[in-house]
Amino acid sequence: MAEKLLEIKNLKQYFNEGKKNEVRAVDDITFDIYKGETLGLVGESGCGKSTTGRTIIRLYDATGGEVIYDGIDVHAKKSKKQLKAFNRKMQMIFQDPYASLNPRMKVLDIVAEGLDIHGLVKNSKERTARVHELLEIVGLNSEHANRYPHEFSGGQRQRLGIARALAVEPEFIIADEPISALDVSIQAQVVNLLKELQEERGLTYLFIAHDLSMVKYISDRIGVMYFGKLVEIGPAELLYTAPLHPYTQSLLSAIPLPDPNYERSRVRKTYNPKMHNYGDNEEVIMREVTPGHCVLCSESEFESFK
Numbered sequence: 078m079a080e081k082l083l084e085i086k087n088l089k090q091y092f093n094e095g096k097k098n099e100v101r102a103v104d105d106i107t108f109d110i111y112k113g114e115t116l117g118l119v120g121e122s123g124c125g126k127s128t129t130g131r132t133i134i135r136l137y138d139a140t141g142g143e144v145i146y147d148g149i150d151v152h153a154k155k156s157k158k159q160l161k162a163f164n165r166k167m168q169m170i171f172q173d174p175y176a177s178l179n180p181r182m183k184v185l186d187i188v189a190e191g192l193d194i195h196g197l198v199k200n201s202k203e204r205t206a207r208v209h210e211l212l213e214i215v216g217l218n219s220e221h222a223n224r225y226p227h228e229f230s231g232g233q234r235q236r237l238g239i240a241r242a243l244a245v246e247p248e249f250i251i252a253d254e255p256i257s258a259l260d261v262s263i264q265a266q267v268v269n270l271l272k273e274l275q276e277e278r279g280l281t282y283l284f285i286a287h288d289l290s291m292v293k294y295i296s297d298r299i300g301v302m303y304f305g306k307l308v309e310i311g312p313a314e315l316l317y318t319a320p321l322h323p324y325t326q327s328l329l330s331a332i333p334l335p336d337p338n339y340e341r342s343r344v345r346k347t348y349n350p351k352m353h354n355y356g357d358n359e360e361v362i363m364r365e366v367t368p369g370h371c372v373l374c375s376e377s378e379f380e381s382f383k
Contacts, residue, residue: 079111082249082281083133088142090125090132102128104305105142107363110249115275115282117296117313119289119328125305126285127172130251133283134169135160146249165195168242172254174234178226184237185222188212191245211240215270232263239270249281256291268295290332293317298369301325303348307363311370321372321382324348353378 090103102125110116118126131137133144135151144151151163168191171177178187188208191197198204209219215236226234235255242250252271256264272295274280286292292299293313300310301324309322320326327348333340353361359375366372366382374382 079114081109082112082147083110083283084143084145085109085129085133086143086145088129088132088144089140090128090137091140094140101305103132106302106305106307107142108300108307108310110281110283112248112281113275113279114297115284115295117292117299118283118285118302119287119292119299120302121287121328124302126287126302127253129302130169130253130283130285134167134251135163136169161195165191165245166247167249167251168245168247170235170238170242170250170252170255173258174231174238175226175258177238178234180226182225183222184208184212184224184226187226187237188222188240188244191241195245197245207244208240211244214243214274215240216266230263231259232267235259235267236270239267239274243274243278246278247280249283251283251285253285254287255284257286257288264291271295289317289328301328306373308373309371310363311367315367315370321366321370322374323352 085108087105092100132139139152296313299313299316301308303324309325327346330346361375363371364379
């Protein structure tokens, strides 16, 4: 059995809490991430995927619940020294490769920022050599170190974002829709790079995206979110071939295939929360239908799934 690296317990992230315009971006979700795996998190825009990632890494303070990383509660009170140590273990690759890089800084300084903060190099010579090494690792070269972000394409900028994340040698990386702003051919290159880095360095990923086909390619397990709720989670292949929650089924029905015959007969399923036949007093919770495959459902739905 793989070792748990991250435990998310009843995590909540509410904005404008208690007000009329309260938004429950993340609403009481629970899941685990194991060392060395990739957990894909999917759902439509606005479902709370990115907010979940940002709350895990503590860019937002959680409204409720716990984030246990390697046995330590991320959202408990911590000293600056403890937070610094935590930030070295967990890094983030952001969605927008244009906005996430400081346009006034050269690549050398952007990638070396983490090295400087954590004191991982002794002098400027070692600093430059380490940045050059990181650029080579992500498929760029040492000549790029003296350029500015605007001189790069979108795919190259995302590689710079990956190099910056790798600089402090993290154990866990949250990839927040890292390919959504890129061309399809470049998306495949970036995903393959992430897979190679995972194999070489034993990294653990939370891969956030809305493209189920790409998520299936990179993920060991997949979680599906809908309006702040985690509605289904399970092994990637099982969730793809035998989805149980109607929302997961609707997402999968929207994936096009390069087959004209299939496309002519493809039936799109639409999801409406009202399609659930909940009894008056039925509790709707995550239930394990088969080992590792959990669905948000009532007791009567659970019996029908089994």
